[in-house]
Amino acid sequence: MKYSFGVPSIAIWSIHILTGLYFLWLGYQLTKIPSLKPHGLLLLVLGALMMAYHAHLWYFHKKKEKRINA
Numbered sequence: 001m002k003y004s005f006g007v008p009s010i011a012i013w014s015i016h017i018l019t020g021l022y023f024l025w026l027g028y029q030l031t032k033i034p035s036l037k038p039h040g041l042l043l044l045v046l047g048a049l050m051m052a053y054h055a056h057l058w059y060f061h062k063k064k065e066k067r068i069n070a
Contacts, residue, residue: 009061016054023047 003012024047030040 010058013054013058013061017051017058020047020049020051020054023050 002008023043027040027043027045027047030036030043033040
């Protein structure tokens with residue numbers, strides 16, 4: 001599977017997973033600042049969702065690809 005301009009799906013999903021990890025880290029750092037704690041919690045949740053969703057897409061795409069090629 002490829003996206004626009006021939007970018008492979010693994011590159012897109014990897015970037016989204018890394019961005020999710022960054023949001024998790026940034027959210028954790030922001031929870032240490034009392035005035036930014038609500039924003040930090042929001043980033044923690046969004047980062048976890050983003051990372052989990054794209055890891056899920058990647059996993060099931062690989063599983064489907066194996067089934068087709070087998």
